[in-house]
Amino acid sequence: MAPFVTGRRILRxxxxxxxxxxxxxxxxxxxxxxxTIHGISRRAKFILLDLGEGFxxxxxxxxxRLLIDARPQPHTYGFxxxxxxxxxxxxxxxxxxxxxxxxxxxxxxxxxxxIPFDEFFARLKARHARIxxxxxxxxxxGGLGNIYADEALHxxxxxxxxxxxxxxxxxxxxxxxxxxxILSDAIEHRGSSISDYVDAEGERGEFQQLHxxxxxxxxxxxxxxxxxxxxxxxxxxxxxCPKCQR
DNA sequence: CAGATCACCTGCTTGC
DNA sequence: TGCAAGCAGGTGATCT
Numbered sequence: 525m526a527p528f529v530t531g532r533r534i535l536r537x538x539x540x541x542x543x544x545x546x547x548x549x550x551x552x553x554x555x556x557x558x559x560t561i562h563g564i565s566r567r568a569k570f571i572l573l574d575l576g577e578g579f580x581x582x583x584x585x586x587x588x589r590l591l592i593d594a595r596p597q598p599h600t601y602g603f604x605x606x607x608x609x610x611x612x613x614x615x616x617x618x619x620x621x622x623x624x625x626x627x628x629x630x631x632x633x634x635x636x637x638x639i640p641f642d643e644f645f646a647r648l649k650a651r652h653a654r655i656x657x658x659x660x661x662x663x664x665x666g667g668l669g670n671i672y673a674d675e676a677l678h679x680x681x682x683x684x685x686x687x688x689x690x691x692x693x694x695x696x697x698x699x700x701x702x703x704x705x706i707l708s709d710a711i712e713h714r715g716s717s718i719s720d721y722v723d724a725e726g727e728r729g730e731f732q733q734l735h736x737x738x739x740x741x742x743x744x745x746x747x748x749x750x751x752x753x754x755x756x757x758x759x760x761x762x763x764x765c766p767k768c769q770r
Numbered sequence: 771c772a773g774a775t776c777a778c779c780t781g782c783t784t785g786c
Numbered sequence: 787t788g789c790a791a792g793c794a795g796g797t798g799a800t801c802t
Contacts, residue, residue, distance in 0.1 A: 543778065569796080586795050587780080599780085617779045619796055628797095653772060662797080669795060718795065719782080738795095758773070761794080774802080784792080 525724045528592050529561045529573065532606040541601035543618040555624055556580065556604070568632045568666030578625040585619030587720040594726070616720070632666035636703050639665070645696045648688045655691065656684035657758035659703075668703065671716050671738045674763045676702040678737045683769045684755075684762045709734070737763040 537556040539549040555578070563574040571590065573580040582590060582602075594600075594612040602613030602622050613622060634643065647665075651658055658664050659673040668676070677684055679702035682695060691699070715721055715729030718739065722728050732739070736746055741754035745765035755762050 541779095583796080585779095585797080588795095615779095616781065617794085617796095619779065621797090651772095657773075660796090671795060716795075721795070759775070760796090772802100775800085777799085778797095780794105782793085784790100786788105786790090 525571075525590070525592065526564050528609065528724070529564050529606070529611070531560065531562075532608060533560050534558065534604055535607060536603075536605040538603045539601060539622065541615075541618050544601045544613070544615060544620050545622050552622070552624060561606075567629055568635070568662055569669065570629055570632075572629070581621070581623045581626050581629055582613065583621040584721075585615060585617065585621065587617045588613065588615040588620035589720065589722055589726075590724060591722075591726055592724045632662055633664045634666065636665050636667050637707055639700075641697060641700045644700050645693060648691055648696055651688040653688050654684065654757065655682060655686045655688050655699075656762055657760075658688050660758065660760065665703075667707075670760050671718075671735070672703070672706050672710060674738045675736055676706045678763075678765060678769060679706060681768050681770070684757055684764050737765060739763070 534556050537553045539545045539552060545552060559575045561573050562576055565572045565574065569583055571582040584590065591612045591614065593609050594614070597614060599616045600612050600614050601618065604611040613620065656673055656677060659668050660670065676699065680695065680699040682691065682699055710716060710731045713729055713731035713734065714723060714727065716732040716735070717728035718732055737752050740752045741763060743752055744750065745752055745768055748765065748767045750765050750767040752763055753766055
């Protein structure tokens with residue numbers, strides 16, 4: 525998306541969901557219209573448009589899409605007309621968020637792809653919590669979601685209910701590597717498209733075909749052949765191999 | 771503080 | 787065929 529939006533001016537911005545945009549639509553439009561997009565970046569799961577004196581934060585939630593030059597379609601709750609082209613935010617469930625310079629972006633934990641092992645291990649040791657829900661806690665680590673938490677734990681051979689503070693250094697090392705590997709691999713395959721996710725051009729990802737446990741309840745573990753199980757942990761579906769993950 | 775439950779939404783799948 | 791229940795990639799409030 526960077527080559528498409530960098531240096532573009534926002535001519536018009538329109539919003540239409542009280543759930544996606546909290547506060548006044550007109551106030552947000554007024555903040556955006558006429559500004560130039562200096563750059564685009566990512567912090568955890570937030571897409572950030574750098575607008576000079578502030579930034580626009582876009583979170584895709586579960587079903588959000590941010591599309592370049594999309595055709596008109598239902599559930600479009602944010603629409604940006606640029607000096608060249610358009611951006612559309614589409615989100616059927618409206619769990620996504622569009623916000624102006626929100627505080628919450630500053631309260632996120634370290635980036636999983638750049639946190640050093642020593643810091644990761646120290647943070648683990650400080651927590652009396654089960655590892656799976658902890659990995660999903662965005663204040664602990666910013667950016668892991670349900671799919672990649674399950675996949676990373678599977679690659680590392682760690683049970684999702686393991687207590688974070690009791691994970692040994694060698695196993696923490698494996699987990700740290702597994703998290704970085706799974707994210708790198710997923711990015712290389714352009715993400716996991718289970719039902720809704722597409723990139724800015726509307727293209728689906730392919731990584732869902734390489735999931736080891738996520739969405740594979742009742743199927744054999746590709747490592748050992750045991751049956752993949754699904755439990756609920758912290759309110760989230762959790763997939764793991766009972767033999768590989770102790 | 772950990773963790774469970776619920777709530778915010780729509781839409782698809784499953785089971786009766 | 788129809789309908790209700792269950793489930794979904796996220797996050798945050800509230801209660802125990």
